[in-house]
Amino acid sequence: MASVMNIEKLLALAVFSLTVISSVSHKSWAEEIPLPVKVLVAYHSLTGNTERMAEAVVEGAKSVPGTIVVLKRVGQVTAEDLFSSDAVIVGSPVYWSNMSGEVKTFFDNWQFKFGIFPEFKMKNKVGAAFATGGQISSGKEVTMLTILAAMLGNQMIVVSGGGAFGASATTEGDSAGIDEKELTNAKALGQRVADVAKLISRSSSH
Amino acid sequence: MASVMNIEKLLALAVFSLTVISSVSHKSWAEEIPLPVKVLVAYHSLTGNTERMAEAVVEGAKSVPGTIVVLKRVGQVTAEDLFSSDAVIVGSPVYWSNMSGEVKTFFDNWQFKFGIFPEFKMKNKVGAAFATGGQISSGKEVTMLTILAAMLGNQMIVVSGGGAFGASATTEGDSAGIDEKELTNAKALGQRVADVAKLISRSSSH
Amino acid sequence: MASVMNIEKLLALAVFSLTVISSVSHKSWAEEIPLPVKVLVAYHSLTGNTERMAEAVVEGAKSVPGTIVVLKRVGQVTAEDLFSSDAVIVGSPVYWSNMSGEVKTFFDNWQFKFGIFPEFKMKNKVGAAFATGGQISSGKEVTMLTILAAMLGNQMIVVSGGGAFGASATTEGDSAGIDEKELTNAKALGQRVADVAKLISRSSSH
Amino acid sequence: MASVMNIEKLLALAVFSLTVISSVSHKSWAEEIPLPVKVLVAYHSLTGNTERMAEAVVEGAKSVPGTIVVLKRVGQVTAEDLFSSDAVIVGSPVYWSNMSGEVKTFFDNWQFKFGIFPEFKMKNKVGAAFATGGQISSGKEVTMLTILAAMLGNQMIVVSGGGAFGASATTEGDSAGIDEKELTNAKALGQRVADVAKLISRSSSH
Numbered sequence: 001m002a003s004v005m006n007i008e009k010l011l012a013l014a015v016f017s018l019t020v021i022s023s024v025s026h027k028s029w030a031e032e033i034p035l036p037v038k039v040l041v042a043y044h045s046l047t048g049n050t051e052r053m054a055e056a057v058v059e060g061a062k063s064v065p066g067t068i069v070v071l072k073r074v075g076q077v078t079a080e081d082l083f084s085s086d087a088v089i090v091g092s093p094v095y096w097s098n099m100s101g102e103v104k105t106f107f108d109n110w111q112f113k114f115g116i117f118p119e120f121k122m123k124n125k126v127g128a129a130f131a132t133g134g135q136i137s138s139g140k141e142v143t144m145l146t147i148l149a150a151m152l153g154n155q156m157i158v159v160s161g162g163g164a165f166g167a168s169a170t171t172e173g174d175s176a177g178i179d180e181k182e183l184t185n186a187k188a189l190g191q192r193v194a195d196v197a198k199l200i201s202r203s204s205s206h
Numbered sequence: 207m208a209s210v211m212n213i214e215k216l217l218a219l220a221v222f223s224l225t226v227i228s229s230v231s232h233k234s235w236a237e238e239i240p241l242p243v244k245v246l247v248a249y250h251s252l253t254g255n256t257e258r259m260a261e262a263v264v265e266g267a268k269s270v271p272g273t274i275v276v277l278k279r280v281g282q283v284t285a286e287d288l289f290s291s292d293a294v295i296v297g298s299p300v301y302w303s304n305m306s307g308e309v310k311t312f313f314d315n316w317q318f319k320f321g322i323f324p325e326f327k328m329k330n331k332v333g334a335a336f337a338t339g340g341q342i343s344s345g346k347e348v349t350m351l352t353i354l355a356a357m358l359g360n361q362m363i364v365v366s367g368g369g370a371f372g373a374s375a376t377t378e379g380d381s382a383g384i385d386e387k388e389l390t391n392a393k394a395l396g397q398r399v400a401d402v403a404k405l406i407s408r409s410s411s412h
Numbered sequence: 413m414a415s416v417m418n419i420e421k422l423l424a425l426a427v428f429s430l431t432v433i434s435s436v437s438h439k440s441w442a443e444e445i446p447l448p449v450k451v452l453v454a455y456h457s458l459t460g461n462t463e464r465m466a467e468a469v470v471e472g473a474k475s476v477p478g479t480i481v482v483l484k485r486v487g488q489v490t491a492e493d494l495f496s497s498d499a500v501i502v503g504s505p506v507y508w509s510n511m512s513g514e515v516k517t518f519f520d521n522w523q524f525k526f527g528i529f530p531e532f533k534m535k536n537k538v539g540a541a542f543a544t545g546g547q548i549s550s551g552k553e554v555t556m557l558t559i560l561a562a563m564l565g566n567q568m569i570v571v572s573g574g575g576a577f578g579a580s581a582t583t584e585g586d587s588a589g590i591d592e593k594e595l596t597n598a599k600a601l602g603q604r605v606a607d608v609a610k611l612i613s614r615s616s617s618h
Numbered sequence: 619m620a621s622v623m624n625i626e627k628l629l630a631l632a633v634f635s636l637t638v639i640s641s642v643s644h645k646s647w648a649e650e651i652p653l654p655v656k657v658l659v660a661y662h663s664l665t666g667n668t669e670r671m672a673e674a675v676v677e678g679a680k681s682v683p684g685t686i687v688v689l690k691r692v693g694q695v696t697a698e699d700l701f702s703s704d705a706v707i708v709g710s711p712v713y714w715s716n717m718s719g720e721v722k723t724f725f726d727n728w729q730f731k732f733g734i735f736p737e738f739k740m741k742n743k744v745g746a747a748f749a750t751g752g753q754i755s756s757g758k759e760v761t762m763l764t765i766l767a768a769m770l771g772n773q774m775i776v777v778s779g780g781g782a783f784g785a786s787a788t789t790e791g792d793s794a795g796i797d798e799k800e801l802t803n804a805k806a807l808g809q810r811v812a813d814v815a816k817l818i819s820r821s822s823s824h
Contacts, residue, residue, distance in 0.1 A: 096768035097553075097576055098716070101723030108719045124402075137543075138576035141509075141553035142767055145355065149760055150714035152354070153370040157363055157402060164359040164509055164550035174593075181586075196330075196363060203409030302562035303782055304510070307520045311513030337755075344782035347759035348561055355554055356508035370715055370756035380799075387792075536814075560770075561763065565782040569775055569814060576771040608742075608775060615821030 037197040038068045038084060039190070042077050043091035044102040049132045049171045049178055050093050056183040057089055057130060057167065060190025067194040074106035079114040087126035087197035088156070089189065090147050094133030099143045107150045120155045126197040127151030127158045129165065130189055134172035141165055157200065161192030243403040244274045244290060245396070248283050249297035250308040255338045255377045255384055256299050262389040263295055263336060263373065266396025273400040280312035285320040293332035293403035294362070295395065296353050300339030305349045313356045326361045332403045333357030333364045335371065336395055340378035347371055363406065367398030449609040450480045450496060451602070454489050455503035456514040461544045461583045461590055462505050468595040469501055469542060469579065472602025479606040486518035491526040499538035499609035500568070501601065502559050506545030511555045519562045532567045538609045539563030539570045541577065542601055546584035553577055569612065573604030655815040656686045656702060657808070660695050661709035662720040667750045667789045667796055668711050674801040675707055675748060675785065678808025685812040692724035697732040705744035705815035706774070707807065708765050712751030717761045725768045738773045744815045745769030745776045747783065748807055752790035759783055775818065779810030 039061045045051035054071060061069045070081060074090070082088065090106075092099035110116045129147035131140040144165035148158045160166050162185030169182035245267045251257035260277060267275045276287060280296070288294065296312075298305035317323045335353035337346040350371040354364045366372055368391030375388035451473045457463035466483060473481045482493060486502070494500065502518075504511035522528045541559035543552040556577035560570045572578050574597030581594035657679045663669035672689060679687045688699060692708070700706065708724075710717035728734045747765035749758040762783035766776045778784050780803030787800035 095722075096725045096728070097771045098722060098725075098764045098768060101719055101726045104713075104716060104722040105719030107714045107716075110714070124405075131549075135576065136548050136582060137552045137556070137580040138771065139553070139767070140549045141551070142557070142764060144549070145351065145554070146716045146760060146764060148354075148358070148364075149351065149371065149757070150716060152364070152366040153715045153756065155366065157365055158354075158358070159363055160358040160361065164547065165355065168549040170548060199330075199409045200405055203405045301516075302519045302522070303565045304516060304519075304558045304562060307513055307517030310507075310510060310516040313508045313510075314513045316508070341782065342754050342788060343749075343758045343762070343786040344565065345561070345759070346755045347757070348558060348763070350755070351760070352510045352554060352558060355551070356510060359509045359550065370753065374755040376754060536817075557763065557767065560766075560776075561783065564766075564776070564778040567778065569777055570766075570770070571775055572770040572773065577767065611742075611818055611821045615817045 035201055036066045036068050037086040037194060037201045038070065039087045039089065039194055039197060040077070040081055040085040041069060041071045041089045041091070041190070042074045042106065044074050044093065044100050044106075046093060047171070049169065050091050052178045053130050053132055053167065053169055053182070053186045054091050056186035057091065057190040060187030060192075061089075061194040063187070063191055064194035064198065066198065069190075074103055077106065082110070082114060082116070083121055085125060086201045087128070087193050088122070088151070089128045089130065089193055091130040091132075092143055092147065094131055094139035094143050097139035097142050099131075099147060103147070110154070116154065122151075123155040124200065125156050126193055126200060127154075127156035128161055128189060128193045130162070130167040130186060132169045132171050132178070134170070136170050140168040140170075144168065157196070159192060159196050161189035162186055163189075242272045242274050243292040243400060243407045244276065245293045245295065245400055245403060246283070246287055246291040247275060247277045247295045247297070247396070248280045248312065250280050250299065250306050250312075252299060253377070255375065256297050256336075258384045259336050259338055259373065259375055259388070259392045260297050262392035263297065263396040266393030266398075267295075267400040269393070269397055270400035270404065272404065275396075280309055283312065288316070288320060288322070289327055291331060292407045293334070293399050294328070294357070295334045295336065295399055297336040297338075298349055298353065300337055300345035300349050303345035303348050305337075305353060309353070316360070322360065328357075329361040330406065331362050332399055332406060333360075333362035334367055334395060334399045336368070336373040336392060338375045338377050338384070340376070342376050346374040346376075350374065363402070365398060365402050367395035368392055369395075447613055448478045448480050449498040449606060449613045450482065451499045451501065451606055451609060452489070452493055452497040453481060453483045453501045453503070453602070454486045454518065456486050456505065456512050456518075458505060459583070461581065462503050462542075464590045465542050465544055465579065465581055465594065465598045466503050468598035469503065469602040472599030473501075473606040475599070475603055476606035476610065478610065481602075486515055489518065494522070494526060494528070495533055497537060498613045499540070499605050500534070500563070501540045501542065501605055503542040503544075504555055504559065506543055506551035506555050509551035509554050511543075511559060515559070522566070528566065534563075535567040536612065537568050538605055538612060539566075539568035540573055540601060540605045542574070542579040542598060544581045544583050544590070546582070548582050552580040552582075556580065569608070571604060571608050573601035574598055575601075653819055654684045654686050655704040655812060655819045656688065657705045657707065657812055657815060658695070658699055658703040659687060659689045659707045659709070659808070660692045660724065662692050662711065662718050662724075664711060665789070667787065668709050668748075670796045671748050671750055671785065671787055671800070671804045672709050674804035675709065675808040678805030679707075679812040681805070681809055682812035682816065684816065687808075692721055695724065700728065700732060700734070701739055703743060704819045705746070705811045706740070706769070707746045707748065707811055709748040709750075710761055710765065712749055712757035712761050715757035715760050717749075717765060721765070728772070734772065740769075741773040742818065743774050744811055744818060745772075745774035746779060746807060746811045748780070748785040748804060750787045750789050750796070752788070754788050758786040758788075762786065775814070777810060777814050779807035780804055781807075
């Protein structure tokens with residue numbers, strides 16, 4: 001009898017425990033121990049300007065708790081890098097009012113090398129852009145918009161940050177190189193993307 | 207016997223508890239009783255073509271359970287319509303390779319009339335676009351991209367659907383009016399936006 | 413005899429005169445007394461920034477000998493203004509990453525009010541754009557590109573000047589208002605357009 | 619008799635003079651023996667679709683009397699090809715809503731290999747674009763517009779033709795490959811560019 005009672009108590013305890021665990025589980029786990037989101041920052045840089053911006057984007061993304069950030073030159077990015085990421089931020093210098101040939105070829109390789117189409121393997125990942133260019137209003141907007149357009153064609157979820165289309169820097173003329181304000185915008189972009197990726201990743205994983 | 211009865215009762219209770227826990231727990235609640243998301247479809251139409259597309263976008267959005275859809279001409283949209291929405295889908299005919307003056311004025315009014323700036327009151331709402339135009343490659347892409355650009359400047363989260371930039375229809379020439387394939391794309395856009403809005407709304411509401 | 417001599421003299425004079433007139437006529441007339449070309453500068457301005465740029469564009473165009481320049485707000489432009497011009501330069505403030513509703517409506521009116529389609533009445537006229545915007549990389553490029561796109565759809569001949577897409581000014585932040593460099597770019601745009609309009613007008617009139 | 623002889627001589631001289639004047643004068647020379655203009659058509663093609671369009675563009679340009687046309691793949695174009703041309707028409711397949719990496723790299727090489735900057739060696743040459751893409755409204759406009767943007771940055775004089783931004787073809791779906799209407803548009807583009815190049819070349823040669 002005693003043992004039966006013990007079984008009864010144990011079962012009661014089990015039921016109680018499950019109830020408590022269950023009711024507490026989801027909310028706290030999601031809010032206090034967030035799933036890590038992985039952000040890939042891919043860039044091309046000849047002079048080092050876009051690289052400096054890329055590093056600031058990384059810094060901004062890392063400032064969001066639970067974010068893993070991978071920084072790579074576009075030529076180094078693998079299919080695994082792309083598919084394992086929750087968000088991809090692509091940066092390019094402006095060459096003739098558009099992303100550089102290296103960055104364009106990187107996007108072409110999504111299809112030719114990485115085979116992301118026709119399954120739309122990048123679907124619902126977050127996408128964003130940054131750009132550096134010699135002059136004001138000489139292609140940074142178009143560079144960012146066409147990066148975002150490539151991402152939209154991949155059914156990615158696209159955001160700006162640190163500027164109307166993304167973060168950008170003017171690297172010649174009165175404001176040579178990358179200044180503090182531009183780095184701040186790059187950080188804001190990284191943070192923004194990590195925030196949105198977290199929002200979507202958390203919801204998707206339920 | 208009593209103890210056996212108790213064990214049976216306890217087991218029954220355990221099963222019941224697990225059922226209740228399950229039905230209340232986040233996963234099932236989110237999937238079976240989703241939070242309603244509100245999608246605003248705003249359009250301008252002179253000939254009725256863009257209106258037909260708008261109606262198909264509405265149909266697509268409504269096909270996602272728990273979605274409330276509001277359909278309005280851009281001139282009828284109020285600040286309350288905008289601020290209470292989780293997603294906004296804007297459609298325009300192509301006039302000279304861009305959205306119509308009516309749609310552009312609608313966006314200008316976000317600031318001049320509705321005062322969404324500088325607080326970025328549309329932040330994190332989902333945005334998308336659709337367009338109709340007489341000819342192929344004569345402005346539908348630019349119309350959709352510039353609608354999305356306006357949304358990105360508002361810190362909205364932007365998606366495509368039913369096409370690389372959104373849903374579109376060619377209304378003159380060999381394919382006059384709106385055909386079935388174009389309506390299917392419009393529905394796909396509505397559904398895509400509702401899906402993403404739900405994803406983000408669910409996560410944000412935690 | 414005397415009269416015959418006189419006839420000889422007169423004929424000689426006639427031949428000489430024709431030779432002189434002819435040899436001098438075409439070249440000098442085209443190069444030294446150029447056909448006047450008419451440049452229309454049309455703009456929208458709320459704060460006065462785009463107006464200041466417009467005035468500098470006018471100044472630049474006037475610096476080219478034989479150029480007649482008309483400066484008007486977009487709402488004041490008539491069909492006659494458009495059709496009698498050899499070149500049209502349109503300027504807009506950036507509202508949500510695009511030209512203002514006023515400027516967009518102006519372009520829509522080319523069709524709705526002025527009936528330039530389907531005869532393409534603006535064909536072969538020179539077109540160009542300028543823009544002012546609060547921030548760097550927040551829509552000035554898109555504004556100018558979409559103005560140019562509207563012109564291309566009208567079979568106009570499009571040029572830049574004073575910048576990669578046209579002249580532009582950043583009016584807030586560190587560089588509030590319109591500075592000297594921006595005015596210089598606006599003048600360069602006006603001059604560039606007048607130069608190209610002259611080139612084309614001269615050739616067309618042969 | 620002497621005076622009659624003189625009159626005859628003078629008349630003969632007058633006729634001779636007028637003939638000489640006429641043959642030398644600009645008008646007749648320019649209209650009857652036009653300066654040849656050189657049009658370079660440069661393209662990238664993987665499947666042959668863009669190549670077929672390129673050939674039709676060539677055909678259209680050749681239909682304008684006094685036009686010399688050179689057809690080359692972008693990778694084959696030399697600095698001499700560029701600098702000796704009066705007009706350049708660039709064609710690309712759409713890869714992810716933009717020109718292909720090959721075409722983008724071609725433009726980058728204008729600077730890196732051919733050294734056209736900072737002297738703006740392409741200034742005042744006529745530029746135009748064509749594109750092929752699998753779907754309607756999935757990047758052909760952006761591809762053409764960004765080709766034109768690269769040309770505008772080079773201070774070229776830009777035109778459309780055979781469509782609002784240039785000639786384009788949809789190569790998959792209901793309208794697989796290149797159809798007659800699309801070839802007609804490609805020819806119209808070639809003709810348009812040759813016409814404008816002639817207009818400008820003739821005037822510049824004064």
